[in-house]
Amino acid sequence: MKVSEIGEFGLIGHITEAIGKAENPPGVSGENLLIGIGDDAAVWSTAIGLELATTDSLVQGTHFDLKTTSWIDLGWKAVAVNLSDIAAMGGIPRYALVSLTLPGDLDVDFVASLYKGMLRIANEFGISIVGGNVTASRIVTIAITIIGDADGKAVLTRTAAVPGDLVAITGYTGLSAAGLRLLKRRRPVEGDAAQVLQQAHLRPMPRISEGQALLHHNVKAAIDISDGLVADLSHVCKASGVDARINENMVPLHPALKAAFKKNAMKLALSGGEDYELLFTAPPQIVEQVKQDLTCPVTVIGEITRGKSCRVHLVDASGDIVSLQQTGWDHFRPQV
Amino acid sequence: MKVSEIGEFGLIGHITEAIGKAENPPGVSGENLLIGIGDDAAVWSTAIGLELATTDSLVQGTHFDLKTTSWIDLGWKAVAVNLSDIAAMGGIPRYALVSLTLPGDLDVDFVASLYKGMLRIANEFGISIVGGNVTASRIVTIAITIIGDADGKAVLTRTAAVPGDLVAITGYTGLSAAGLRLLKRRRPVEGDAAQVLQQAHLRPMPRISEGQALLHHNVKAAIDISDGLVADLSHVCKASGVDARINENMVPLHPALKAAFKKNAMKLALSGGEDYELLFTAPPQIVEQVKQDLTCPVTVIGEITRGKSCRVHLVDASGDIVSLQQTGWDHFRPQV
Numbered sequence A, B: 001m002k003v004s005e006i007g008e009f010g011l012i013g014h015i016t017e018a019i020g021k022a023e024n025p026p027g028v029s030g031e032n033l034l035i036g037i038g039d040d041a042a043v044w045s046t047a048i049g050l051e052l053a054t055t056d057s058l059v060q061g062t063h064f065d066l067k068t069t070s071w072i073d074l075g076w077k078a079v080a081v082n083l084s085d086i087a088a089m090g091g092i093p094r095y096a097l098v099s100l101t102l103p104g105d106l107d108v109d110f111v112a113s114l115y116k117g118m119l120r121i122a123n124e125f126g127i128s129i130v131g132g133n134v135t136a137s138r139i140v141t142i143a144i145t146i147i148g149d150a151d152g153k154a155v156l157t158r159t160a161a162v163p164g165d166l167v168a169i170t171g172y173t174g175l176s177a178a179g180l181r182l183l184k185r186r187r188p189v190e191g192d193a194a195q196v197l198q199q200a201h202l203r204p205m206p207r208i209s210e211g212q213a214l215l216h217h218n219v220k221a222a223i224d225i226s227d228g229l230v231a232d233l234s235h236v237c238k239a240s241g242v243d244a245r246i247n248e249n250m251v252p253l254h255p256a257l258k259a260a261f262k263k264n265a266m267k268l269a270l271s272g273g274e275d276y277e278l279l280f281t282a283p284p285q286i287v288e289q290v291k292q293d294l295t296c297p298v299t300v301i302g303e304i305t306r307g308k309s310c311r312v313h314l315v316d317a318s319g320d321i322v323s324l325q326q327t328g329w330d331h332f333r334p335q336v
Helices: A003-021 A028-032 A071-087 A108-124 A175-184 A192-202 A208-216 A229-240 A255-260 A265-271 A284-293 B003-021 B028-032 B071-087 B108-124 B175-184 B192-202 B208-216 B229-240 B255-260 B265-271 B284-293
Strands: A033-035 A042-046 A049-059 A092-102 A128-136 A141-150 A166-170 A221-224 A243-247 A278-282 A298-305 A312-315 B033-035 B042-046 B049-059 B092-102 B128-136 B141-150 B166-170 B221-224 B243-247 B278-282 B298-305 B312-315
Touching (some): A003 B128, A028 A033, A049 A071, A049 B128, A049 B141, A071 A141, A071 A208, A092 A108, A092 B042, A092 B049, A108 A128, A128 B003, A128 B042, A175 A192, A192 A255, A208 A284, A221 A229, A229 A265, A229 A298, A229 A312, A255 A265, A278 A284, A284 A298, B028 B042, B071 B108, B071 B141, B071 B192, B071 B208, B071 B221, B092 B108, B108 B128, B166 B284, B175 B192, B175 B255, B175 B265, B208 B284, B229 B243, B229 B265, B229 B278
Parallel strands (some): B092 B128, B243 B312
Antiparallel strands (some): A042 A049, A166 A278, A221 A278, B243 B298
């Protein structure tokens, strides 16, 4: 059986099972581990609190095309996608390590620009790049690990959604996928809307302070929207053992998205991916507090329901429940 | 200017300089950082002690060939090379994260074997694999990050060698490079010597407990031998601002290496690479204590000398000082 047959999430399932079956190591690391594979970041306890770590990589040809991305944007994004995983747990990022593979005939100035982008976002979020390695390869791969901690004794998880919770998101979705479509066009697309969408794709802004605010408001369940709104809500449903309903007419559409993609705006908002917004679930009164506290838009788009299918049901504009096929990004199963 | 023109270490120099020039982030991460880029692992202080993190990757075509390496061995080695960096600081490894890129048409069983190898060495050293990600790519890349801590308030560093220190190594060098040469031959090489050498290449055993013992004996300077004995001693010389002398007739040659590579045994021992032994420098009385305490061979091979060339001088069997050309591994400058 090939990896492409079971897909990214099937493979992760296989790996998680193998690790779960493996003998627990005798040291203290196993005992202190609170969250292992399966959430946005790993979490363990120390004598003074909780620590978090996450790793994610950008691969040439899979995640980026050097024709449509500058090296400085690439550096920014490689760090941003990892910060977003820390944000999804409500964590405070501290240190980053960079594992780089690149061809020997690459210009050194490009590598310098890549680091410029990484350092810019590192400074923006107060983290230090403390280590890494570079090695030769035919293609560029940027694997980043971020280590952080969390205030208090809890983090946001995918497993804590319960029936009755509202489902809410920060900001808007679909912008990044829309921006990528514009970037892929042969002729550069001008105008403010295009600018907003392309920027969303090239320079995502992780919701670090928002994640911490969710934790302070006693939100329990969250995920960052990297695979697509419906796909990431599905991950929450599977991890929490619940169903969910999204009301299409509650999903916020950014004016730039509506301006540039009239017909496909909703489709992009539901399944675009790479948004790096936060999706969270909480009782109505907590969602209300969060809305009042955060400066970014917070929109309720549906609710968590009792159910064992662990699926997301979409109620369209006319009130019909739409069956959802594949609605997110799987690296080994490119979208149709 | 291309990366291959300045090489791996030239590029790391560029990156380190860029990060050094970058504004220090305002958060606590910068203030608590003790060792950043340039040593085997990053080190920072917390309220309860020191934490360490390191990352290293194995890339198909650069570090391994699936014709000569099994998936289970590959998993073992990918973790081992990172553990070795923790060993070089005298640290205690705790948690591992795995960032994997692989082609979609790869058999799932191979990935399972890869994880089997990783889990085997993880259990051997009491660490937990707590997170990671998988993504599609044309080539297999395994980037691993290990996070650990250290007893007390100090770690072993590359920067602490001083004139008058003896230079010593654990175990034997050159075995791994010799093993790789045998594995590359068309016909499998039989016999005990071949077995020892190939095993050294495929299943390196990081010196974790030895690194911790060095720290307890008050050794200050160490590095793991990954690029080659002379090359790694050169890294220590550069970082510490000293020269060093190796006496060729003091360099231990493993019987298997002598048996299989009569003529080239010394060359392989001096510059083979991927040994994952520890090289350390310390005053004679401390080296003596270490020799008595450790169960593995510990051999003095030379000494640290005053000098500003930051070079390693090799005294050959007839007492002549040999000038050393390239004597180690640089990913962007394949050896001649």
